Amino acid sequence: MSAATAARPVPAVRRPPAQGYAGLATMVRLVLRRNRVRLAVWFVVLVGMYQYIVSYYRSVFSTQASLDDFARLSDTPGIRALTGLSPAASTMGGAVWTKGWMTVVLALAIGVVFLVTRSGRADEELGRTELLRSRVLGVHAYSLASWLVNGVLCVAVGAFVALVSIGGNLDPAGAGVNGSLVLGASIAGIGLVGLGIGAVAGQVSSTSRGANSLGAGVIIALYVVRMVGDLGNGTLTWASPIGWGQRMEPYAADRWWPFVAMLALTAVLLWVAGLLEARRDVGAGLVPERAGHADAPARWASPLGLALRLQRNPIIGWTLAVVLAGALMGSIVDAMTTLIDDAGSGAQDLLRGTGVRALLALLVSMMALLTLVFALQTTVSLRTDEAAGTIEPQLAGALSRWRWALQRLVIPAVWSAVLLALGGGLLGAVYGSSVHDASQGGRLALAALAYWPAVMVVVALAVLLWGYVPRLAVPLAWGVMAAMWFLTMFGEVFRLPHWFLSALPLAATPYLPLESVRWTPLVVMTVVAVALAWAGLDRFARRDVQPA
Amino acid sequence: MSTNEMAVHVEGLTKSFGRVHALRGLDLHVPTGQVTGFLGPNGSGKTTTIRILLGLLRADGGRVTLLGGDPWSDAVRLHRDLAYVPGDVTLWPNLTGGEAIDILCRLSGPLDVARKRAMLERFELDPTKKARTYSKGNRQKVALVAALASRAPLLLLDEPTSGLDPLMEAAFTESIREVKAEGRSVLLSSHIFAEVEKLADQVAIIREGVAVETGTMAQLRHLTRTQVTVALDGGVDGLATLAGVHDVATSDGHVTFAVDEAELPTVLAAVAARGPRSIVANPPSLEELFLRHYGDELAALSAGATK
Numbered sequence: 001m002s003a004a005t006a007a008r009p010v011p012a013v014r015r016p017p018a019q020g021y022a023g024l025a026t027m028v029r030l031v032l033r034r035n036r037v038r039l040a041v042w043f044v045v046l047v048g049m050y051q052y053i054v055s056y057y058r059s060v061f062s063t064q065a066s067l068d069d070f071a072r073l074s075d076t077p078g079i080r081a082l083t084g085l086s087p088a089a090s091t092m093g094g095a096v097w098t099k100g101w102m103t104v105v106l107a108l109a110i111g112v113v114f115l116v117t118r119s120g121r122a123d124e125e126l127g128r129t130e131l132l133r134s135r136v137l138g139v140h141a142y143s144l145a146s147w148l149v150n151g152v153l154c155v156a157v158g159a160f161v162a163l164v165s166i167g168g169n170l171d172p173a174g175a176g177v178n179g180s181l182v183l184g185a186s187i188a189g190i191g192l193v194g195l196g197i198g199a200v201a202g203q204v205s206s207t208s209r210g211a212n213s214l215g216a217g218v219i220i221a222l223y224v225v226r227m228v229g230d231l232g233n234g235t236l237t238w239a240s241p242i243g244w245g246q247r248m249e250p251y252a253a254d255r256w257w258p259f260v261a262m263l264a265l266t267a268v269l270l271w272v273a274g275l276l277e278a279r280r281d282v283g284a285g286l287v288p289e290r291a292g293h294a295d296a297p298a299r300w301a302s303p304l305g306l307a308l309r310l311q312r313n314p315i316i317g318w319t320l321a322v323v324l325a326g327a328l329m330g331s332i333v334d335a336m337t338t339l340i341d342d343a344g345s346g347a348q349d350l351l352r353g354t355g356v357r358a359l360l361a362l363l364v365s366m367m368a369l370l371t372l373v374f375a376l377q378t379t380v381s382l383r384t385d386e387a388a389g390t391i392e393p394q395l396a397g398a399l400s401r402w403r404w405a406l407q408r409l410v411i412p413a414v415w416s417a418v419l420l421a422l423g424g425g426l427l428g429a430v431y432g433s434s435v436h437d438a439s440q441g442g443r444l445a446l447a448a449l450a451y452w453p454a455v456m457v458v459v460a461l462a463v464l465l466w467g468y469v470p471r472l473a474v475p476l477a478w479g480v481m482a483a484m485w486f487l488t489m490f491g492e493v494f495r496l497p498h499w500f501l502s503a504l505p506l507a508a509t510p511y512l513p514l515e516s517v518r519w520t521p522l523v524v525m526t527v528v529a530v531a532l533a534w535a536g537l538d539r540f541a542r543r544d545v546q547p548a
Numbered sequence: 549m550s551t552n553e554m555a556v557h558v559e560g561l562t563k564s565f566g567r568v569h570a571l572r573g574l575d576l577h578v579p580t581g582q583v584t585g586f587l588g589p590n591g592s593g594k595t596t597t598i599r600i601l602l603g604l605l606r607a608d609g610g611r612v613t614l615l616g617g618d619p620w621s622d623a624v625r626l627h628r629d630l631a632y633v634p635g636d637v638t639l640w641p642n643l644t645g646g647e648a649i650d651i652l653c654r655l656s657g658p659l660d661v662a663r664k665r666a667m668l669e670r671f672e673l674d675p676t677k678k679a680r681t682y683s684k685g686n687r688q689k690v691a692l693v694a695a696l697a698s699r700a701p702l703l704l705l706d707e708p709t710s711g712l713d714p715l716m717e718a719a720f721t722e723s724i725r726e727v728k729a730e731g732r733s734v735l736l737s738s739h740i741f742a743e744v745e746k747l748a749d750q751v752a753i754i755r756e757g758v759a760v761e762t763g764t765m766a767q768l769r770h771l772t773r774t775q776v777t778v779a780l781d782g783g784v785d786g787l788a789t790l791a792g793v794h795d796v797a798t799s800d801g802h803v804t805f806a807v808d809e810a811e812l813p814t815v816l817a818a819v820a821a822r823g824p825r826s827i828v829a830n831p832p833s834l835e836e837l838f839l840r841h842y843g844d845e846l847a848a849l850s851a852g853a854t855k
Contacts, residue, residue, distance in 0.1 A: 207641070294646035294675035295661075301654030310640060389638035393691070396602050396632040397655025400624045545604040 020140040020278065027137070027145035031119050038118075039153055042111045046104050047160040049490070053100045054168035061095060070095050078362045080230045081332070084246050093170035093179055093251035099490075105187055105245060106223060108157055109194025112150050113215035116198035119146035122208035130282055140274055143199065147270060150195050158188025172251060182259075183250035189262030193241045194219060196269025203276035206285030213317070224328065231332045241265060303394065304407035311378060315415060318374040322423040325370060329363045330430025360431070361514035364444060367423040368451035368506060369485065374419060375412040375455050376481055379462045380474045382408050387470075387548035401541045409463070409533070416455045424448025447512035453525035454505035458484070460532035467539030470546050554613070555580045555702045555733035556601060561610035562757075563596055570596045572757040573610065578702075578735045583728055585748030586737040587838060593757040594737040595635060598706050601735075602632060615702055628656055631695035635707035635737075637687040639679035645690045646675025652694040660697055667693040670719050685711040696723050703727060703734045709743060721746060741835040753838060761837065769832050773806035776815075779825040787822075790815055 032039075061067045071090035079085055083102040088094030120143060123129045132142060162184025165171075171179045194215075201215035219242075226243035229236030237243035244258035276286070299305035308315070333356065382405060385391045394404060425445035432440030462477035469476065484504050487496065501507055508521045556578035563571040571593045578584040588594050599605045601614055603623035612619055617626045639648045646668075653659045668675055673689045682690070688711045695703060709717050724747050727734060738744050744751060751768055753761040761768060773794065780803050787803065788796040792811025797804050807815045809832070819827065 289678050289681050291676040292644035292647065292678055294644065296643070296647035296650035298650075298654060298659075300647065300651050306640075306651060310642070389634075389636070390640055392599075392602075392604060392634065392638070393632070393652050393694075394655060395604060395623070396627060396630075397652065398624050398628040398657070399655055542606070544606055545599075 020138040021144060022136055022138040023141045024145055027142045028148060031145045031149045035115060038115060043153060043157060046108055046157050047164060050100050050104060050161045051164045053096050054164055057096050058168060067095060074098055077231060077359045081227045084230055087249055088252040091172055091251050096170060097250060105190040108191040109219045110216050112154060112191055112194040113198035114212060115150050116146055116195060117202055117208050117211045120202040121211040124283055125208050133282060139278055143277055147195060147199060151192060154188045154191030154195060157191060158184040161187050178254050179251040182248050182254045185259045186245040186248040189259045190242055190245045192266040193262050196266040199273035200269050203273050204286050228328060302407060303404045304410055307408050307411055314377060322370060322419045323426060326423040326426030327430050330427045333359060333431040357514045361511045363427055364424055364447045364512060367448050371416050371419045372455050372458055375416040375459050376462060376477055378412040379459045380477050383466045383470055383473045386545060389547050402537060405537050405540060412459050417452050420448040420452055421445045443513060450512050450522060451509050453522045453529060454509045456529035457505040457525050460529040463536035464532045467536035553580050555615060556735060557613040559611040561612060562608045563600060564608055570757055574757060575759050576752050578733050580733050581731045582749040583724060583734040583736055583747050585744035585751040586735055587744060587751060588754035592754045594754060595706055598704050598737060601704055629700055630702040630704060631698045631700040633691045633695045633705045633708040635710060637691040639687060639690060641680035642678060644676055644678055645673060645682060648679060648690055649694045653697055656698055664697040667696050671716060688712055701732050706737045741838060745834045768837055769809060773808055774812060774832055775806055775830040777802055777804045777828045778819055780822050790818055
């Protein structure tokens, strides 16, 4: 970082790095104190999850034959796309990797972005950094402290996953523990890349929300890039640091050099972040604040109109994301179809029929998951507006709470349907154009729209939480979403009863186009959504407005 | 007085947050067409009261009438006729001040563009800057311009001048005088005695959730004492024993003491008989009244300091 440039003449606009780290020790203690619970939760959840998968797979796959079965069954486009497939999937280590690795690295990288923003851009936006820097505190001390602490988290998660793997005897007999060490390094490496991405995002964006969206967005983009690579010939996989981690191939090739590449990338990203931090003003981003309009259009006086203006960027961003995802996924299906066509043979033709439809159903459900994040983000903004206090001047106007909340909920309700239809439709249209089946666009748009009631159930649950436990609503709502996603992925690992798992909103939706349409779950979920939302809004209209 | 003559009528208002009793039976009246000062130290319940009047919080007990309606259940109807300035103004960080003013004005009724321009000019506010770049004083101005640009019959102002410079405080005083001249009602919560003294027709002093003193400025002055300083050659003999005289102190031939309002004629006659060379009499200030009600807190503070 700065140390590398210290020997050269220092430009006038830069501050001498020697002063840049004054107060580092105090800042490390501050970061640890403010984040101790979060750090512990991320560590325990990620390492614990891996440990659980290890012990579960140890008990389930007792013979080599069962592992061979697992490897054969896992060799599907869906698994390749979602989690990647270990080349050693028929070994215990490879099987566990296939199940758990991608989740751990994604959660770690995105979690680290959020943690870096929390001590970085968020504090700067709220003015706490200004207060700290008025004391004897170097320009880089707070950032560096946060990077150090979060870097230690990444290394600790990697090290303990490696320990868990060694403890679970995941390495092939006689191969030592190299595989487990490669595994741990790949996890720590991707976590560190996430740290670098979060650090740069926190310098570029002038708001914490912007920094989180930018950082998480880049990581998700890297995930999608490797997904396309894994489904194709593998070239694109190398374009993503997540792909580098995959290609370390623990328990198979056991490559170390991609880890060095990840460390180098992290160093470059942190160096860039440090450079930006040394040059810019406190509170500023890369783009200076411009003057705006002196007047507002009349439509902004309605809660819906104002929310559309304030949430313009997320709405456009999510719409673009869904359009891109739809087009990208559509083109993947095309490639898969061609691949399977080449394979030929009658039996495989039969398999292909369901195989392609299973892939389509999986992609449609991923579209639903993407839409769900958008819907939840726009729904929890009701609480964040209440917490920030911007709700009060509005309610001090001639505006009822019901009208305020209902208009705000129009965005998640209507735009989720638009996103589902758009994403599913594009997926179908792009896929359909390659197989000369124009009906695919409409069919998959409807298949995706079938997830609308499920998305609304989660939205309504967030509204209910907001009504009854406003201060806990935002973390609980995201927690519910994460838990649902987690249970859908890993529910069977935790031996939860089948009826419970299939009652989760996303799972209760008919798996179109693989399954046929069933109206009962859709109607039931719509009724449940209306009831939950009504209960939440009724409570909100009767309780005190509670700022943070 | 009937409710028609009362813009705000609060009786026995209680509100608790968990085990904290923010309001314990507050009485407050804002007569129509008058400015009512609402004085109290931090945490005495002023903001809680105003948030109840806005229907943001629900009263636990007591009677609250605002413009003849219930601030909780008739919130929407009543809010067409009131304007509110919070003590801590929160705006949308990525909207400009001008945009925020338009939104707030239109939420209560049609926007009066000419009036908005006039108020922007009076408060020297640049409406094209993003709210996140405003200082505290400028955020306060946004809320003030939005409230004063309306012609609402009732203004609820929660420490509206916090963060304003003296020139802007003068602009505020001018605006409130105009509001009063138009026959509109104002509830003005404040720490600044001079401001309340200048503007208020009547005052309520709140402490720990109860009104400890209410009345017109004239009525309250009856409760307090005039501060008199006289230069006496004849000495102070006998002065301290007069009825209504308190806190006599002498330095360099100057005698200072406080006189109860009711005893002022008698005491002044007694002073005149002693042949004073000069006399200065200060009218009782609201500050003094305020200090009297918090005297024990001040005493506790200074006792703590000398320990």
